[in-house]
Amino acid sequence: MPMGTTHRRLNTAISVPLAAGALWLKWDSGYIVSLLAGFHFATYFMNPDLDLNSLGYKSWGWLRFIWWPYQKMLAHRCFLSHFPVISTILRIIYLLWFPAVLLLLLGTSVRAAAWETLFDWFPVLGPYLVVFILGMIFSDTLHAIFDTSSTELKTFFRGTRRRGNSRNFFAHHQQETPGWANRRRAGRR
Numbered sequence: 317m318p319m320g321t322t323h324r325r326l327n328t329a330i331s332v333p334l335a336a337g338a339l340w341l342k343w344d345s346g347y348i349v350s351l352l353a354g355f356h357f358a359t360y361f362m363n364p365d366l367d368l369n370s371l372g373y374k375s376w377g378w379l380r381f382i383w384w385p386y387q388k389m390l391a392h393r394c395f396l397s398h399f400p401v402i403s404t405i406l407r408i409i410y411l412l413w414f415p416a417v418l419l420l421l422l423g424t425s426v427r428a429a430a431w432e433t434l435f436d437w438f439p440v441l442g443p444y445l446v447v448f449i450l451g452m453i454f455s456d457t458l459h460a461i462f463d464t465s466s467t468e469l470k471t472f473f474r475g476t477r478r479r480g481n482s483r484n485f486f487a488h489h490q491q492e493t494p495g496w497a498n499r500r501r502a503g504r505r
């Protein structure tokens with residue numbers, strides 16, 4: 317099963333107890349919607365695997381060019397793309413290059429109107445935006461945990477039940493296995 321599909325299924329399943337927990341804590345319905353929207357946006361579009369030609373990357377359609385430099389700059393599963401909290405904040409900051417360029421191209425009057433709208437609406441929407449980002453952070457943290465635990469589990473089972481058809485993390489992501497990983501595998505046998 318492709319790794320992206322697995323992440324989506326696991327996160328979608330976890331969004332149910334997440335929503336239930338927020339309801340149990342008697343969160344405002346606007347905050348619950350923001351939390352779940354951020355969580356699903358990160359799960360389906362803005363996830364750590366944007367550093368790869370992944371399902372999330374393809375989900376951006378023709379807008380995927382926004383993430384092309386990101387993908388080329390970062391190695392898959394590096395600290396900057398996969399470490400919880402930090403990677404989510406960095407992706408949000410990175411994404412701003414696109415509206416920034418658009419505003420630069422659209423001229424002074426559009427820029428002034430955009431700033432005015434931002435300052436008018438930020439006090440109202442700011443708290444919901446924070447909760448939206450918290451949802452994204454939670455989704456990305458689960459992604460990092462599942463990435464790590466799936467590799468650990470595969471390593472564990474490789475030597476026991478599934479010796480015959482085990483694939484390492486790189487093969488699982490349709491990437492060439494680096495020399496150091498092959499040496500580690502050989503060393504374990």
Ligand SMILES: [Zn+2]
Pocket residue numbers: 364365393398459463
């Ligand atoms: Zn990943």
